[in-house]
Amino acid sequence: xxxxxxxxxxxxxxxxxxxxxxxxxxxxxxxxxxxxxxxxxxxxxxxxxxxxxxxxxxxxxxxxxxxxxxxxxxxxxxxxxxxxxxxxxxxxxxxxxxxxxxxxxxxxxxxxxxxxxxxxxxxxxxxxxxxxxxxxxxxxxxxxxxxxxxxxxxxxxxxxxxxxx
Amino acid sequence: xxxxxxxxxxxxxxxxxxxxxxxxxxxxxxxxxxxxxxxxxxxxxxxxxxxxxxxxxxxxxxxxxxxxxxxxxxxxxxxxxxxxxxxxxxxxxxxxxxxxxxxxxxxxxxxxxxxxxxxxxxxxxxxxxxxxxxxxxxxxxxxxxxxxxxxxxxxxxxxxxxxxxxxxxxxxxxxxxxxxxxxxxxxxxxxxxxxxxxxxxxxxxxxxxxxxxxxxxxxxxxxxxxxxxxxxxxxxxxxxxxxxxxxxxxxxxxxxxxxxxxxxxxxxxxxxxxxxxxxxxxxxxxxxxxxxxxxxxxxxxxxxxxxxxxxxxxxxxxxxxxxxxxxxxxxxxxxxxxxxxxxxxxxxxxxxxxxxxxxxxxxxxxxxxxxxxxxxxxxxxxxxxxxxxxxxxxxxxxxxxxxxxxxxxxxxxxxxxxxxxxxxxxxxxxxxxx
Ligand SMILES: Cc1cc2nc3c(=O)[nH]c(=O)nc-3n(C[C@H](O)[C@H](O)[C@H](O)COP(=O)(O)O)c2cc1C
Ligand code: SF4
Numbered sequence: 001x002x003x004x005x006x007x008x009x010x011x012x013x014x015x016x017x018x019x020x021x022x023x024x025x026x027x028x029x030x031x032x033x034x035x036x037x038x039x040x041x042x043x044x045x046x047x048x049x050x051x052x053x054x055x056x057x058x059x060x061x062x063x064x065x066x067x068x069x070x071x072x073x074x075x076x077x078x079x080x081x082x083x084x085x086x087x088x089x090x091x092x093x094x095x096x097x098x099x100x101x102x103x104x105x106x107x108x109x110x111x112x113x114x115x116x117x118x119x120x121x122x123x124x125x126x127x128x129x130x131x132x133x134x135x136x137x138x139x140x141x142x143x144x145x146x147x148x149x150x151x152x153x154x155x156x157x158x159x160x161x162x163x164x165x
Numbered sequence: 166x167x168x169x170x171x172x173x174x175x176x177x178x179x180x181x182x183x184x185x186x187x188x189x190x191x192x193x194x195x196x197x198x199x200x201x202x203x204x205x206x207x208x209x210x211x212x213x214x215x216x217x218x219x220x221x222x223x224x225x226x227x228x229x230x231x232x233x234x235x236x237x238x239x240x241x242x243x244x245x246x247x248x249x250x251x252x253x254x255x256x257x258x259x260x261x262x263x264x265x266x267x268x269x270x271x272x273x274x275x276x277x278x279x280x281x282x283x284x285x286x287x288x289x290x291x292x293x294x295x296x297x298x299x300x301x302x303x304x305x306x307x308x309x310x311x312x313x314x315x316x317x318x319x320x321x322x323x324x325x326x327x328x329x330x331x332x333x334x335x336x337x338x339x340x341x342x343x344x345x346x347x348x349x350x351x352x353x354x355x356x357x358x359x360x361x362x363x364x365x366x367x368x369x370x371x372x373x374x375x376x377x378x379x380x381x382x383x384x385x386x387x388x389x390x391x392x393x394x395x396x397x398x399x400x401x402x403x404x405x406x407x408x409x410x411x412x413x414x415x416x417x418x419x420x421x422x423x424x425x426x427x428x429x430x431x432x433x434x435x436x437x438x439x440x441x442x443x444x445x446x447x448x449x450x451x452x453x454x455x456x457x458x459x460x461x462x463x464x465x466x467x468x469x470x471x472x473x474x475x476x477x478x479x480x481x482x483x484x485x486x487x488x489x490x491x492x493x494x495x496x497x498x499x500x501x502x503x504x505x506x507x508x509x510x511x512x513x514x515x516x517x518x519x520x521x522x523x524x525x526x527x528x529x530x531x532x533x534x535x536x537x538x539x540x541x542x543x544x545x546x547x548x549x550x551x552x553x554x555x556x557x558x559x560x561x562x563x564x565x566x567x568x569x570x571x572x573x574x575x576x577x578x579x580x581x582x583x584x585x586x587x588x589x590x591x592x593x594x595x596x597x598x599x
Contacts, residue, residue, distance in 0.1 A: 020334075023332070023334035024334070025248075025291075025374060026355065026356075026374055027356075028355055028356035028357070029336070029354060029355055029356045030356060031356035031357070032336070032337065032338070032339055032353065032356055033336070033337070035339070036298070036337055036339070057356070059356070063357075066357075066358055067356070067357065067358060070341065070358035070359065071298070071338070071339035071340050071341050071358075071359075072339070072340030072341065073298045073299070073339040073340035074339055074340075088508065089260045089461075089508055089509075089512055090260050090261060090420075090457075090461060090494055090505060090508045090509060091260070091261055091419040091420055091494055093504070093505070093508050094419075094420050094421065094494070094496075094500070094505075095419075127511055127512050127515050127516075128258055128299075128340065128342055128512065128515075128516065129258060129259070129260035129261065129262070129461075129512070130299055131257050131258065131262060131263040131265070131266045131297075131299075131300075132263060132266075133260075133261055133262075133263050133417065133419030133420075133425070133492070133494070134263055134417060134418070134419050134425040134426045134427065135425075136419060136425075140299065143301035143302075144301070144302075145302070
């Protein structure tokens, strides 16, 4: 993970940002992209990245802050290494997402919005449909979808993530 | 493999290994429409030539509203001196809808070819694909496909040596359903919060960066190469219902069917045949109870209504609902309609962007009343109140149609399955629910 004090883009993020700068006629468009790059670097948006993004893009700090607070995927606090999101919208609920919520709460002893004390897992209920209704229920872990999930599969997966880290 | 009643045009390559790559797309006839339009039949495919062919196809916007695509393109002024933009709405977040994800992940070149053709029609030199942030794999696939298309000369300063320019770039949203609404999408693409804009002006005239813009759905663009290849008349006649609903359409079906998934069928086929034959029917021992036909914002249909329905825009409207996005949720006799309503009401309450009071407050009231009902704290008047104030929530009192979508998604469930809501009320009174 990238240092969060005096944040600056990693070399990879810098390279992508330079390309993005050529793709949009107005620099304001770069705000969301820049925040995605920060989050890929640091796992969340550290306070120092707010001024950094504002400066790099050429907008005010409050603009950047407003964007962060509007969009659910931008996190202004550190997250667990693995962010578990259980889709609880209609089709996933029909397919048993309640059981997945219970599995996480029992197995990891955390409630929605909380992170395990070892910093490994953050858990959220995802109210927005993840467009995985045909393979419901789905749990998103970081960028990946885990589809047709069952409590047993989820427990196994959690245990494996623990072992691997 | 096609399922019963399926007619695969857009999905022809779906399921083939590496269907997302350029070589598989080209092997299936990909980019021949573009070559025709720019090289072998370039005199025929003037901007008006393309627009007229799309008009003749009766292709209607696949994002939900069903607006005729050719007509929409004809509203975009050319030669204003400003650039014109082609924007693909890949925000797909309407509950129950998961068809665009298949195209993005498995058939990304069809979107790119469709967008380049749209660019030719509108004399645009720049397109953007706006994907919801959660679609990381979809974004990777689209991004890789764009790079392949640049390398092969389908994109760039001099597309296929024609002297015409078309650039394409991606944008990622970050978790906000409202960014699927086209003006919110444009705000977001300009780097701001996704607050819908007051219309008019419409994006056709004043869209991205204040310039003429078309915003179209993923599936809409994916249909375009087939229309240019085979003709508008051919596409129109793929539909077997009302001729105003041309072509085939992708339906994503979930809930209590044996074979949930994404299927492409001719417009106008019977809904119950689709459920029973294409989607494998209801689970054994259960009966069909209701269907939410086109995403959570389309009014629920009772079993009786489903029996009479055909899958085209006109037939669905006659039954008081919409074809919408084609995101179908099938519900069997085991479904608790009150609990289902809670899932939807919570979703809308969370996703309202908050600009308009009727929407911001109304969506929370709906969710609160349903919560109270489930907790056993509701009173008789609560349900009446819900049915009354929701009449004033949309209907032009708000900036965008989100409030109407909320009302259409929730109120018909309460009305058509009122007994179940009363049952919760009775349970609450007797202290059972508390
Ligand atoms: C609340 C709301 C959410 C929407 N979400 C989407 C979406 O996720 N994808 C989409 O293509 N259209 C969505 N739309 C419709 C768009 O505003 C727009 O009509 C559509 O992208 C136009 O493309 P089309 O003509 O090809 O359908 C939404 C509309 C509203 C009001
Ligand atoms: S209707 Fe709702 S979502 Fe649409 S602009 Fe108003 S508050 Fe925002």
